[in-house]
Amino acid sequence: MKHRLIPLPALALISISANAGVDKVYSPLVELGELELEMRGNYVLDDNDDRNGAQKTKLAIGYGITSRIFIEGYLDFEKPGNGSYELEAYEFEAKFQLSEQGQYFVDLGLLTELEKVREADEWEFKVGPLFQRPFGNWMATANVLVETKFGSDVVEKNEWELLGRAQLRYLSSPRFEPGLEYYGDDGTQALGPAVYGLINFENSKVKWQAGWMIGLDSATDDHTVRWQFEWEF
Numbered sequence: 001m002k003h004r005l006i007p008l009p010a011l012a013l014i015s016i017s018a019n020a021g022v023d024k025v026y027s028p029l030v031e032l033g034e035l036e037l038e039m040r041g042n043y044v045l046d047d048n049d050d051r052n053g054a055q056k057t058k059l060a061i062g063y064g065i066t067s068r069i070f071i072e073g074y075l076d077f078e079k080p081g082n083g084s085y086e087l088e089a090y091e092f093e094a095k096f097q098l099s100e101q102g103q104y105f106v107d108l109g110l111l112t113e114l115e116k117v118r119e120a121d122e123w124e125f126k127v128g129p130l131f132q133r134p135f136g137n138w139m140a141t142a143n144v145l146v147e148t149k150f151g152s153d154v155v156e157k158n159e160w161e162l163l164g165r166a167q168l169r170y171l172s173s174p175r176f177e178p179g180l181e182y183y184g185d186d187g188t189q190a191l192g193p194a195v196y197g198l199i200n201f202e203n204s205k206v207k208w209q210a211g212w213m214i215g216l217d218s219a220t221d222d223h224t225v226r227w228q229f230e231w232e233f
Contacts, residue, residue, distance in 0.1 A: 025143060028097055055078070145162070208230075
């Protein structure tokens, strides 16, 4: 039996009521003129047959329109444990870098996200600060977002909920860095190891990530394997 754990206040992750699950920890930094193709997703391993084998995949294209603003559009695909893959939603993100790197104690950013369910009048809006701070050979990143849903098919309208994500990465080498991640919301309390890497080409680079998140309570999937590829040029 799993037991619910209280996240560390030092990571600014508290008891929360949204349900975003295992997804991505965002850096607040933006690069002018960067064109990015992204593919990320996760795969669930769980004793419950209804959860086991569930998958999510996001395909995206993004661009750094200024040195402070990065925009990205997504197609969101999902597969339930006993179902088939389908396009579930469309998503638009705008990330704002609020400070120069190293200007303050932490680097600051802001993420905004609007999502539309494909076959329903259901919309979801997220917004919140992004934090990042180096400590010697370590890099700590945290996201604290609020979320609300609206539209005629939404049952509980105009309710704001809170979710948190955090990442601690050891800066051993850009080609391979180990780390630890946490995801928390009303339906997810997950913690686990992750690895990050960078492959440089002549005019582009590929960033990759992989993680194994372990559920900390009975509401969370037992294990979630997450992966991510970003091709930047």
